[in-house]
Amino acid sequence: MIYIQNISKTYQSGIIQVKALQNINLTIKKGEFTAIVGPSGSGKTTLLNLIGGLDSPSHGIIKIDQTDITSLPENDLIDFRLHHIGFVFQSYNLIPVLTAKENVEFLMLLQKKEEDQRNERTIQLLKAVGLENQIHKKPNEMSGGQQQRVAVARALASKPDFILADEPTANLDSSSAENLLDIMFKLNQKEKMTFIFSTHDSRVIAKAQRIITIDDGQIINDYYR
Amino acid sequence: MIVKIAFKNIWRNSLRSCTVIMAISLGIFGGLAVISTATGLSKMRQNNAINSYISHIQIHDSNFLAYGRLTDTIVKQKEIVRFLQKNPIVSGFSSRIKIETFIQSAGGTSAVILNGIEPINEKKVTDINTKLEEGNYLSDYKRKPPIILSTILATKLNAKINTSVQCSFVNPDGEATTIVFKVVDIFATNNSMYDQMNAFVLIDHLKNTAHKGVHEMAINLKDESYVEEFRTTLISQFPTLEIDSWRGTAPELGYADKMMHLVLIIFLIIIMLALAFGIINTMLMAVLERKKELGMLLSIGMNKNKIFLMIVLESTFLALISGPIGLSISYLVVTFYEDAGIDLSFASSGLKSVGIESTIYPFLDSNYYFIISVLVILTAILSSIYPAFKALKLNPSETLRTAN
Incomplete structure (x- = not known):
């Protein structure tokens, strides 16, 4: 639960203060497939970054399963992200020198999981995203869609509580x-994996169970289908 | 996995990495080449001086060194001779009478130190006998006492073999004395200064001038490394005498040696600084180019220590690859020239004036390979700290936003 x-x-932009988000109150339950939508510059990515602990709010509290991530020290926050949050980025952001398998395995290595456990889960996840035949390919040998599927598998590898996906389909055909x-x-x-998207893509919106619309840093609409 | 990523990262821009590796290797090679040449040069100068005129240890009466009086001869000379004869580490010793004279010929005059020597013993402590034009080491003469002049002095005096020269000096009784010598041979060492100031005659022909005593005893040991220890033994046995190793006899050689080490240290520091700036530049570029990726790694949960380690490992790998290349090139080149020598005959006259031959044989102490290896790795690690700190300061959300 978030x-x-x-x-x-x-944000401070020179001498001007930019209010990216204002008085946001939100609860996201486990298993939700949520899309945060809104025009460019509305604050979608900022909200996603705050939920993911990549940025800290100017005011307010974000709790993930009773943990107030806004008060965690930096190293603890990184560790929290490793164990509780999965990220899928717009431009895939795989590690270019590693193969698909190694990219997926990487987070489990950081979590110090056993080799057998790592191998089993990596293969299982790459199968789930339909890339079991591409495990030894490096990112530059795969299409954008394949890379993004590896990114999804990587995000799931650490068994996170939820996945944050920032415009995951923006660069895909x-x-x-x-x-x-x-x-x-x-x-x-x-x-029952929780997904939170920031998106403009109508296809994502069409699949989402819950749609939160943001404009000028404020939630203007929030509904379940 | 971090080690693997770090190693693979250095090959992402292989042209840049290869350029850095080549630069580091050539830097190491350049440094070692200069060090080995300078060491070879210094050793050659030192060995030439020891072999030609200093020898390992010299004994004098302390007043002789201070005032140069002919009466200040070495006391207990026979005792010293007995002590040296019994000592197995002594390879040879010789006694000398030294007189400051004016040498005169039909062609000119010059101030010179007349060295009265024992040719058979002198061969065991200096190699003047090998530097003669005719090979007559004061052994073949008839009526007039023989003298050996250097090429430089002979030219200055316009004296040739079989011509006569006369040496004038004041004897211990205060009387002006002149001895006429016949030039029997000409020598040339690698030190033109020394050549200009020295001539050799038989010790017997000067004995009356020094009240039967000698002014100098030169000793050579079987191994140069025993010099200081043996000098100490001699001092304890003959405490009233002035006993010096070659470092004391020719302090300029010792200073030159120390100065060379200082210059080499400065040179090493310069090489390491160049290496450090090269690595800092490369790693900074690598960090700035990979902001987005580093931001992603921080986002997904790779902690800052691991990011730091990864950057340090990358530069360490650069050093670990280029170090052995540079060291191997240096080893091969130095080993080759250690035997073949570097021909500097185009500058032979200048080199000779400071006691150096025109062919230099580089020499590199094996310790230098170790020192350089350690320094290169340490420099690489230290140089990567600044870029690594830069990477740690990245804000993941900003880097991802800018990159996207």
Whole structure:
């Protein structure tokens, strides 16, 4: 469960203060497939970064299963991200020198999991995203869609509580985007994995159970289908 | 996995990494080449001086060194001779009478130190006998006492073999004395200064001038490393005498040696600084180019210690690859020239004036290979700290936002 209580985020841009988010209150339950939508600059990515602990709010509290991540020291926060949050980025952001298998395995290595356990889960996840035949390929040998599927597998590898996906389909062609969404949706349905998207993509919005609309840093609409 | 990523990262921009590796290797090679040449040069100068005129240890009466009086001869000379004859580490010793004279010929005059020597013993402590034009080491003469002049002095006096020269000096009784010598041979060492100031005659022909005593005893040991220890033994046996090793007899050689070490240390520091700046530049570029990736690693949960370690490992790998290349090139080149020598005959006259031959044989103490290896690795690690700190200061959300 994610509790967001009255958070605001203000950036200083030169002498001007930019209010990226204002008084956001939100609760996201386990297993939700949520899309945060809104125009560019509305504050979607800022909200996602705050939930993921990549940035800290100017005001307010974010609790993830009773842990107030806004008060965690930096190293503890990194460790919290490692064990509780999965990230999928718009431009895949795989480690270019590692193979698909190694990219997926990487987080489990950071978690100091046993080799057998790592191997088993890596293969299982790459199968789940349909890349069991590409395990030895490096990112530059794969298409954008394949890379993003590896990124999803990597995000799941650490068995996180939820996955934050920032515009995951923005750089993908239509069929790759559909394919990726299907995979994520299945994972949500089967494993009750919580997904939170920041997106403009109508295909994502179409699959989402909950849609939160943000504009000018404020939630203007929040509904379940 | 971090080690693997770090190693693979250095090959992401292989052209840049290869350039850095080559630069470090050539830097190491350049440094070692200069060090080995300078060491070879210094050793050659030292050995030439020891072999030609200093020998390992010299004994004098302390007043002779201070005032140069002919009466200040070495006391207990026979006792010293007996002591040296019994000592197995002594390879040879010789006694000398030394007189400051004016040498005169039909062609000119010059101030010179007349060295009265025992040719058979002198061969065991100096190698002047090997530097003669005719090979007549004061052994073949008839009526007039023989003298050996250097090429430089002979030219200055316009004296040739079989011509006569006369040496004038004041004897211990205060009387002006002149001895006429016949030039029997000409020598040339590698030190033109020494050559200009020295001539050799038989010790017997000067004995009356020094009240039957000698002014100098030169000793050579079987191994140079025993010099200081044996000198101490001699001092304890003959405490009233002035006993010096070659470092004391020719302090300029010792100073030159110390100065060379200082210069080499400065040189090493310069090489390491160049190496450090090269690595800092490369690693900073690598960090700045990979901001997005480093931001992603921080985002997904790789802690800062591991990021720091990864950057340090990358530069350590650069050093670990380039170090052996540089050291191998240096070893091969130095080993080759240790035997073949570096021909500097184009500058032979200048080199000779400071006691150096025109072919230099580089020499590199094996310790230098170890020292350089350690220094290169340490420099690489230290140089990566600043770029690594830069990487730690990255804000993951900002790097991801800018990159995207």
